[in-house]
Amino acid sequence: MAILEHVNVTVSDPKATAAWLGAVFDWKIRWEGDAMSGGYTAHVGDEGSYVALYTPNMDIKDPLHSYTTRAGLNHVGVVVDDIDAVEARAKAAGFKPHNHGDYEPGKRFYFDDHDGVEWEVVSYA
Missing domain, CATH: 3.10.180.10 (2,3-Dihydroxybiphenyl 1,2-Dioxygenase, domain 1)
Structure with missing residues (x-):
């Protein structure tokens, strides 16, 4: 494994x-x-x-959109137990959650950080 x-x-x-x-x-x-x-x-x-x-x-140059850049980082997925608590903390940190989904087998949302990295938060609880 x-x-x-x-x-x-x-x-x-x-x-x-x-x-x-x-x-x-x-x-x-x-x-x-x-x-x-x-x-x-x-x-x-x-x-x-x-x-x-x-x-x-x-100096770091602004990259092209990751989904159209070979070897670009599209998003980082993080599994959590309490998605509502994590969303509240993401908002408190100044991020704007988007693209919420409730699907089999779980729930998810995304947010973009200050560097343009997209984070996917998932809960299977």
Whole structure:
């Protein structure tokens, strides 16, 4: 069996992104520090998996739309127990949930963060 351990996403400010990920998903910083090419990285998650938040030591250009970019990150899916509580925390963090769905076998919504990364929140409870 294979288990996804982490994904690595380039963001404008790893510390700020780590802060809202902690507030919305109750994740912790597992590690942070210097990264390749003079950049900076923070690993945020739980004991089993995490999101690596990387920023290079250079200006970041605005990307094209991810769904039309080869190897673009379309969204990150996070499974939660209490979708209503997580949606409330996402709103409190300043995000605008959209594309709500109630489908078999669960419920979902999406929101876009400050860097344009789309997050899908899913509950199978």
